[in-house]
Amino acid sequence: MRPLKKVIIFGGTHGNEWTGIFAVKKYAEELIKEFPELDLHFILANPEAFQLNRRFKHEDLNRAFQFIHEERPDSYEHQQALKFKKMIDQEACFVLDLHTTTSNMGNTIIISHNQPLNFHVASQLVQNLKDTRVIVSPDPNKKYLASQSEFGMMIEVGPVANGLIDAVALEGTLQLIKEVLRALSTLTNLTSGSVEIYEEIEDIFYPQDEAGQITAYIHKDFQGNDFKAVNGEYKPFTTFKGEELRLSTKEELYPIFVNEAAYYPTKLAFTLCRKRTLKL
Ligand SMILES: [Zn+2]
Numbered sequence: 001m002r003p004l005k006k007v008i009i010f011g012g013t014h015g016n017e018w019t020g021i022f023a024v025k026k027y028a029e030e031l032i033k034e035f036p037e038l039d040l041h042f043i044l045a046n047p048e049a050f051q052l053n054r055r056f057k058h059e060d061l062n063r064a065f066q067f068i069h070e071e072r073p074d075s076y077e078h079q080q081a082l083k084f085k086k087m088i089d090q091e092a093c094f095v096l097d098l099h100t101t102t103s104n105m106g107n108t109i110i111i112s113h114n115q116p117l118n119f120h121v122a123s124q125l126v127q128n129l130k131d132t133r134v135i136v137s138p139d140p141n142k143k144y145l146a147s148q149s150e151f152g153m154m155i156e157v158g159p160v161a162n163g164l165i166d167a168v169a170l171e172g173t174l175q176l177i178k179e180v181l182r183a184l185s186t187l188t189n190l191t192s193g194s195v196e197i198y199e200e201i202e203d204i205f206y207p208q209d210e211a212g213q214i215t216a217y218i219h220k221d222f223q224g225n226d227f228k229a230v231n232g233e234y235k236p237f238t239t240f241k242g243e244e245l246r247l248s249t250k251e252e253l254y255p256i257f258v259n260e261a262a263y264y265p266t267k268l269a270f271t272l273c274r275k276r277t278l279k280l
Helices: 018-034 047-052 076-089 116-128 167-186 261-266
Strands: 006-011 039-044 094-100 106-111 132-136 151-158 194-205 216-218 233-239 244-248 254-256 268-279
Touching: 006 018, 006 076, 006 167, 018 039, 018 094, 018 167, 047 076, 094 167, 106 116, 106 167, 116 132, 116 151, 116 167, 116 194, 151 167, 194 254, 233 268, 261 268
Parallel strands: 006 039, 006 094, 094 151, 106 132, 132 194
Antiparallel strands: 106 151, 194 268, 216 233, 233 244, 254 268
């Protein structure tokens, strides 16, 4: 395997997710010193949204890449997406995009491209950092920043509120970054092995009335249950009238992004995944 030396690390793709922003702003020098064999680039992806302490200014930058061929002169994020696409297309590179979530996801990486290198890096992370989980989220429209290269992944750490620095999230993110860089600087040939992955299979939306208003919230016993298996009947919601709502599955599935704040506009309550072992 030809080693991939160039790594672009994006923080603050969402302007209110401060963990990645401070990882990029405060630790770039240290990481460049620690990994001299790699060509590291650190980018604060959405500085205007950071200034506003909002997820985005005009549109979600981590969805903007699917509209890259449109004319969107009034969108700040569209201009950022064009700039980053050009940067990523210059030469083969690994893209690491740092995110946080309000849901109880722990240390998670999300892979969109079915590239052996991505899964080998993931496998090394899972072996060396306890409680790291790997989500596979195909991105056919290439809307995500990290999908703009064949090689790369998103890091999602949580639970953490937006607009603040949380020690566990920041230190967890730094550990994940270092482990990815260590993997990239040492992986010269891809060996066999296996890695446990969670494949997204179904989005579950909040119950809504005819006007599209949500009629229920996440059940108290379901809050924080990311990666806790459900099998058969389970109770994810309580209505505002106090009724517990049940759903059921036909097999063992794993909820993720339970009660993610950023997903309320789309009424997405959580996503169900299937767990399986991927042979490398
Ligand atoms: Zn994010």
